[in-house]
Amino acid sequence: MREGLILRQFLLGQISLEGHMARPAQVHIDISALQHNLQRVRDYAPNSKILAMVKANAYGHGLLTCTKALAAADAFGLACINSAVKLREAGCTKKIVLICGYFTREDLALISKYNLDFVVHHPEQLNLLKDFTSSKTLNVWLKINTGMNRLGLDPADFDAVVADLQKLDSINIECIMTHFAASNDQNNTSIQNQVDIFHSTIAANNSYPISLVSSAGTINCPELHNDWVRPGIMLYGVSPFANLSTVELGLQAVMSFTTKLISIYRCQAGDAVGYSGTWVCPEEMMVGIAAIGYGDGYPRHVPSGTPILVNETRSAVIGRVSMDLIAIDLRACPDAVIGSDVELWGKNLPVAEVAAHAETISYELLSQITARVSRTETV
Numbered sequence: 001m002r003e004g005l006i007l008r009q010f011l012l013g014q015i016s017l018e019g020h021m022a023r024p025a026q027v028h029i030d031i032s033a034l035q036h037n038l039q040r041v042r043d044y045a046p047n048s049k050i051l052a053m054v055k056a057n058a059y060g061h062g063l064l065t066c067t068k069a070l071a072a073a074d075a076f077g078l079a080c081i082n083s084a085v086k087l088r089e090a091g092c093t094k095k096i097v098l099i100c101g102y103f104t105r106e107d108l109a110l111i112s113k114y115n116l117d118f119v120v121h122h123p124e125q126l127n128l129l130k131d132f133t134s135s136k137t138l139n140v141w142l143k144i145n146t147g148m149n150r151l152g153l154d155p156a157d158f159d160a161v162v163a164d165l166q167k168l169d170s171i172n173i174e175c176i177m178t179h180f181a182a183s184n185d186q187n188n189t190s191i192q193n194q195v196d197i198f199h200s201t202i203a204a205n206n207s208y209p210i211s212l213v214s215s216a217g218t219i220n221c222p223e224l225h226n227d228w229v230r231p232g233i234m235l236y237g238v239s240p241f242a243n244l245s246t247v248e249l250g251l252q253a254v255m256s257f258t259t260k261l262i263s264i265y266r267c268q269a270g271d272a273v274g275y276s277g278t279w280v281c282p283e284e285m286m287v288g289i290a291a292i293g294y295g296d297g298y299p300r301h302v303p304s305g306t307p308i309l310v311n312e313t314r315s316a317v318i319g320r321v322s323m324d325l326i327a328i329d330l331r332a333c334p335d336a337v338i339g340s341d342v343e344l345w346g347k348n349l350p351v352a353e354v355a356a357h358a359e360t361i362s363y364e365l366l367s368q369i370t371a372r373v374s375r376t377e378t379v
């Protein structure tokens with residue numbers, strides 16, 4: 001009996017050669033889709049350099065896998081200096097920009113040692129910089145706050161900061177940048193206001209390269225491409241716009257997040273499913289249990305009805321998401337069996353759709369998949 005079960009699990013690919021049961025939750029990365037999307041950025045912005053945003057472990061896709069695949073980009077953007085060091089130690093020689101700047105003197109020492117570019121967004125940062133002697137030239141990206149009110153120099157401080165930096169021998173101003181608060185909202189007038197503030201701020205220092213746009217502006221605002229575009233989400237095959245799909249933008253989904261059914265059972269009308277019984281079966285029906293939960297990074301707060309694919313057939317999550325498991329309504333999928341493939345998001349189910357049900361954005365779902373999920377890639 002037990003041997004039969006083990007054989008069956010092995011045939012289903014749930015048991016590894018070592019004989020233990022491998023959890024079937026998996027992230028699969030499609031390298032050629034990533035490279036295709038980088039080429040789409042080139043098509044959209046043929047005259048600009050590309051600062052490929054790979055922060056947060058390349059939006060959850062894997063930093064080293066993605067930077068290797070994105071060798072045709074001109075630079076990589078990161079938030080954490082530790083990731084930048086890891087990337088250099090893995091052999092990356094491309095320009096790396098620390099988009100949140102630096103916080104300590106030790107950071108500056110690493111910046112110099114590993115040849116990292118960095119953002120200056122606050123006059124306070126200059127105090128550390130003035131006291132730091134570097135044998136190498138340090139490349140600064142100056143960030144102006146033009147209305148998002150997150151990171152960036154007050155426009156009133158800009159000329160003085162430029163003058164201070166120009167006095168420092170080891171500093172090169174590489175680029176002047178800003179970030180838009182609502183670049184993916186096509187009806188929003190804030191972009192033009194921010195562009196106007198940007199240009200009036202740099203009027204007295206307008207000979208430096210400029211960088212304004214992320215994915216949304218790369219697609220939508222050709223007049224704002226300037227010297228550097230900074231795409232993130234579109235590289236991973238996710239549309240930055242609610243009303244335009246991945247396919248409509250000529251992009252390809254890079255990540256597929258999948259698992260398998262590990263149990264199936266029949267419920268009667270009136271049976272409640274999962275913690276607190278938030279979902280009650282309206283009729284006699286089959287319910288599937290998949291090996292995925294919030295412990296893997298699947299969002300806990302998706303409601304019943306959230307789409308999920310079983311054997312590529314659109315089905316629905318029912319009841320509460322647990323740490324390791326979810327329940328699925330199998331009425332649309334009568335041929336489902338233990339071991340059937342389940343896609344949480346990917347090529348056939350856009351992550352944006354799941355994000356909408358979870359009342360969040362694709363960025364969060366992609367970047368919060370946990371370490372216990374196994375990872376594979378194909379070229």
Ligand SMILES: *Cc1c(COP(=O)(O)O)cnc(C)c1O
Binds near residue numbers: 053
């Ligand atoms: C993350 C980030 C981007 C990329 O934004 P997407 O919407 O993912 O294209 C661009 N610029 C800055 C400063 C960022 O922090």
